[in-house]
Amino acid sequence: MKLVVATLLLVSLILLGSSPLTTADYGRPTAPPPASPPTFCDSKCSARCAKAGVMDRCLKYCGLCCKQCGCVPSGTYGNKSECPCYGNMKNSKGTSKCP
Template sequence: MAFSLLSVFIFLQVFTNVVFAASDEESKTLVSLPTPPPTSPAIKPPSPSYKPPTLPTIPIKPPTTIPPVKPPTTLPPVKPPTSPVTPTKPPVKSYPIPPVKPPTAPLVKPPTYKPPTPTVKPPTTPLIKPPPVQPPTYKPPTPLVKPPTTTPVTTPPPVKPPVNPTPTHPVKPPVAPAKPPTPPRIDCVSLCGTRCGQHSRKNICMRACVTCCYRCKCVPPGTYGNKEKCGSCYANMKTRGGKPKCP
């Protein structure tokens, strides 16, 4: 639809432009022509050789027809399966059953009690003990008389004179090696008193100095320095924080 309107609009515009151009040319030709003398025959203006352009015919496509939409095919309703109908049997007439009498038990007379007849014991035959069998008497054999044995004469061994035993020396236990002599104990308090005499915190200095003295057995002379005289034990002793401990 929009394409057809656009083509009509273009056709009208081109047509108006052609009409205006043709009218302008006719007016120009009329102005430029000289007035003919009265004697000369009338000259017809030449017919314009300009032919208006023919507009190209644009083939108009017919509107595309939309094929009709088929409605959705509705499936026929599915019938639920019908359960088979069982044929009903006609009612059976029940005839009355005659009552059945229970069988009567025959009357049984109780048996008459008869006293028991005493049982007669057969005569007991006395048991005859067999005579005891005595074993044959066995006489021990008479012992053989041995001739008297004479005791051999034993000679006493010769008496040896007593021998005095050699005296044995008592075994001495092994003697443990003697311990090296202990070095003389130094007076750490007096030495540390002179060492910490000029310290700003004398109590802290005395405590650290006495500990180092007991461990290293040495206190450097003077109030400061000289730690190398007591060796690496005094010089390299550190606190938990990694600082030198001995003053």
């Protein structure tokens, strides 16, 4: 009886084929993806956030706004009239979303 159960279990594992136990890469660490070249938004937001107190937050929101609007105002503060979409975006609190 034990031999029949073991045989059925082995056959079912072979037939499934997509079981995580049979996947060769299961549990192996993967290499990080290659770094992408700097984009328009990356360079513009780096300049925009150069004097920011919380750099990572400034870069995050600037990047989101830039991707949606396709532009970033010049300088590190103000000048939002250069890019109306960027200047008009609001967060849930009603204040400016873009730095």
